[in-house]
Amino acid sequence: MTRILYSLCGADDSRPFSPHCWKIVLALRHKGLDFIEKPTPFTGIPQLENGFSKTVPILRDGNELIRDSFDIALYLEEAYPDRPTLFGGEGGKALSRFVEGFSQTLIHPAITRIAVKSIHDMLEEKDRIYFRESREARLGRTLEEVDASRQAEVGAFAARLEPIRHILKYQEFIGGDGPLFADYILFGALQWMRITAGARVFGDDDPVAVWFERCLDLHDGVGRRVTAA
Amino acid sequence: MTRILYSLCGADDSRPFSPHCWKIVLALRHKGLDFIEKPTPFTGIPQLENGFSKTVPILRDGNELIRDSFDIALYLEEAYPDRPTLFGGEGGKALSRFVEGFSQTLIHPAITRIAVKSIHDMLEEKDRIYFRESREARLGRTLEEVDASRQAEVGAFAARLEPIRHILKYQEFIGGDGPLFADYILFGALQWMRITAGARVFGDDDPVAVWFERCLDLHDGVGRRVTAA
Incomplete structure (x- = not known):
């Protein structure tokens, strides 16, 4: 049986960067399932x-x-x-939607403001045109205008993760003693920023940084395999 | 067997207001367990x-x-x-800590800024002295200084609940089809604000307001029994 994960890439197909696709790379590995990843540019989807x-x-x-x-x-x-x-029961399934909500409404917009110009620059010419048009319409500003406040966004980023610091006082992973899909949701977001912008947003001893490093090591270091920008 | 919940009140012991105690009122009712609630002023704890x-x-x-x-x-x-x-399995248990982290690091501080003066005014004289000293030390401002920005805080409040709006697109409760302890965690925070400050922070058709009304009706309307300030 062929199992194929279609994911997202720019000009270099060895550097897939979509947060949502990274969630599934980790989820498939978590389940111990073999698959072929086919990174695809935006306009090929x-x-x-x-x-x-x-x-x-x-x-x-x-x-x-x-x-x-x-x-x-x-x-x-x-x-x-x-x-x-991946969920640890029905309660975990329901509450993983909350982690998704946190990640997509509070963390993704901040990462977009940090990384959007870097993402653009990783794309092939055809995808750059699509990406610039769609993102500038969504953001209401040019990519360069957004990028001008990148350093301020980088400085403000760590504070957004306070709810994660709280949970890490009690357990090694968001999912408890081991990772669940909830971990992969937030991992996907930070991995997206790591591969595209490479922004240094955490101090080394920040518990969130320690957790993220732990996630990069999971499943034979599948996340670490793609280096930071 | 006697089951007693010690909770928190001001001068009027029929208006217990602690967010953490409201979580447990709902949790005990969720489990169908009888109990006597003994509301206690701060200095009696x-x-x-x-x-x-x-x-x-x-x-x-x-x-x-x-x-x-x-x-x-x-x-x-x-x-x-x-x-x-109350948790729907081990995953739900682990992820409820994340809802606690969200509530305590992002929502509680905002409610404190909205309600701290109102809470003070509900207390007996002895508790007012304790409350003012401890809260002003913690906040680094007088209660009156904090209260001066109340309207701005009220206006900014609804936007803080975006992760909850996301989850409510998929399910009736944070816990899924029915409420779990995760719902009671956030309910406790909003109930605390409702009873102390009575601030109108949501539009009527805001999905978070609809969910909160649903929670006020749970378990024979135990939350609605105490009226809004």
Whole structure:
């Protein structure tokens, strides 16, 4: 059976950077499932699997085709119940949506402001045009205007992770003694920033930095394999 | 067997307002457990149960004595496993700490800035002296200085709940189809503000306001029983 993860890349397909795709790389490894990753540029996504989805990740698992990172995680949990759990039960499933909400409403916008120009610069010419148009419309500013406040955003970033520092007083991972999909949600966001912007946002002894390093080591260091920008 | 919840009140002991104690009122009702609530003023807490704890909630459950809202919830889950679950499994237990972190590091400080003067005004004279000294030391400003920016804080409050709006797109409660302790954590914070400051922070059709009203109705409307300030 062929299992394919379509992910996102710029000009260099050895540096996939999408936060949502990284969640699924870790989730597949967590479940011990083999897969082939096919990094795809932005403008190539609409052609994947006969136009199945406007966004990646897309997972092909034999005859199954699934889109959206959370839906893929739910699918993996249901399809492979005997493998290590991604949620730790129904409560964990429900509350992982909260971690997703935290990451996407508070952390992603800050990372976008830090990394958007760096992401642009990683893309091929055709993707740069698409990316600039769509992101400038969304942000209401030029990429260069956003990038002008990058250092201020970098300085303000660590404070946004206070809820994670709180949890790390009690446990090694967001998921408890070991990682769950909730860890991969936030890991995906920080990995996205690491690969695109390489911004130094934490002090070395910041508990969030220590947790992130721990996540980079998971599953044979699959996250560390792609170096920081 | 006598089950006693020591909670917190001001001059009027029919208006207990502590966020942490409200979490446990809902948790006990969730488990279907009878209890007597004994609201206690700030300066009375050190005398409770032979000086067992500097803070409430304190739960006496027969011969057991437990402090700290999260520890009490964990105790209830373990002691009454056949009653409805507060966590929905180990994953839910771990991730509830994240909801606690979100509530205590991002929401509680904002509510403090909105409600601190109102809380002071609800207290008896002896407690006012303790409260003013301890809170002004913690906040680095007089209560009146903090209160001067109340309206600005009220206006900025709703935006802080974006992660909750995200989750409510997918489910009725933070815990999923029904409430879990995670709901009671955030409910406790908003109930604290409702009873002390009565601030109108949400539009009526804000999904967070709809969820909060839903929580006020839970368990025979135990939360609604105490009216808004």
